[in-house]
Amino acid sequence: MTELLPGLYQIPVPIPYPLKTVNLYLLKGKEEVALVDTALGTRAARGSLELALAELGLCFSDVKAVLLTHHHPDHYGLSGFFEAQGARVYLHEEELLRGHLFWKDRERFRERSLRLFLEGGMPLSVLEGIEEEMAKTYERVHPPQNPIPLQDGQTLEVAGFRLRVVWTPGHADGHVVFLAEEGWMLGGDLLLERVSPNIGLWAYTRENPLEDFLRSLDKVAEVAPQVVFAGHFGPVRDPKARAKELRAHHEARLSALLALLEEPKTPWDLSLALFPGDLTPAQRRFAFAETLAHLEYLRHQGLLTRQGQPLLYARA
Ligand SMILES: [Zn+2]
Numbered sequence: 001m002t003e004l005l006p007g008l009y010q011i012p013v014p015i016p017y018p019l020k021t022v023n024l025y026l027l028k029g030k031e032e033v034a035l036v037d038t039a040l041g042t043r044a045a046r047g048s049l050e051l052a053l054a055e056l057g058l059c060f061s062d063v064k065a066v067l068l069t070h071h072h073p074d075h076y077g078l079s080g081f082f083e084a085q086g087a088r089v090y091l092h093e094e095e096l097l098r099g100h101l102f103w104k105d106r107e108r109f110r111e112r113s114l115r116l117f118l119e120g121g122m123p124l125s126v127l128e129g130i131e132e133e134m135a136k137t138y139e140r141v142h143p144p145q146n147p148i149p150l151q152d153g154q155t156l157e158v159a160g161f162r163l164r165v166v167w168t169p170g171h172a173d174g175h176v177v178f179l180a181e182e183g184w185m186l187g188g189d190l191l192l193e194r195v196s197p198n199i200g201l202w203a204y205t206r207e208n209p210l211e212d213f214l215r216s217l218d219k220v221a222e223v224a225p226q227v228v229f230a231g232h233f234g235p236v237r238d239p240k241a242r243a244k245e246l247r248a249h250h251e252a253r254l255s256a257l258l259a260l261l262e263e264p265k266t267p268w269d270l271s272l273a274l275f276p277g278d279l280t281p282a283q284r285r286f287a288f289a290e291t292l293a294h295l296e297y298l299r300h301q302g303l304l305t306r307q308g309q310p311l312l313y314a315r316a
Pocket residue numbers: 070072171172189
């Protein structure tokens with residue numbers, strides 16, 4: 001655990017994913033303790049979080065507010081656990097009918113998800129692997145019962161801090177960042193130091209996540225935080241430059257996709273070409289959704305058409 005500023009602590013917590021840890025942020029005011037993001041409900045995560053709280057003389061039930069940057073399991077997983085201990089849980093309103101429901105009501109999007117993968121050309125063997133991994137994830141995610149909706153532009157007074165909520169969709173529909181008056185920002189997965197955050201189109205997401213994300217990058221440049229304390233890895237010290245790099249990365253990927261479309265192809269085949277190598281079913285799932293997000297972006301631009309079953313994309 002690191003004290004970044006008076007009353008602001010970074011707590012890295014282990015997660016069973018390639019990124020290895022998620023950064024939670026603890027806000028400690030005179031009257032209240034709040035947590036930004038919650039990690040996944042594994043024994044290792046709970047243990048390391050419990051130890052970090054104990055270092056400050058705190059226990060789980062001292063956390064009175066949980067602010068979620070988005071609904072992904074490594075950020076949202078233990079939010080229901082904290083709610084049961086008495087915390088109020090905040091989540092952007094756009095997540096409530098999408099990402100939050102995805103966890104709360106497993107059946108709701110299941111059929112639509114399967115259809116999206118199958119029609120996109122994904123082989124059944126991969127889909128089975130995905131189903132297995134998802135079942136495991138569901139066991140580790142504890143949705144809150146009564147999340148309080150956050151709105152873009154709203155100011156939260158929490159644990160002695162004044163934080164402005166900035167809606168930054170793309171990586172997740174209801175992704176938000178929390179901007180402090182002093183110019184630092186808690187950035188969730190919007191800007192990460194070493195990797196490009198996954199931008200995926202899923203059965204429950206808005207129709208053009210990549211466009212959302214590119215707009216969100218512009219928004220960050222406008223807001224111009226001095227430093228972004230991110231959901232994974234270290235702080236982003238030059239957010240504007242990182243936003244520019246990420247934009248360039250997506251532009252290169254869009255060009256690569258167009259070049260691959262000499263003839264019509266399925267999203268699955270394109271995802272294999274864009275992300276070659278031996279990936280786990282979970283990684284294949286992200287690669288597929290990321291490919292689909294880029295295809296849909298190009299289609300909305302009028303550069304591609306989409307047809308039939310299986311789904312085929314072609315140059316317009
Ligand atoms: Zn995420």
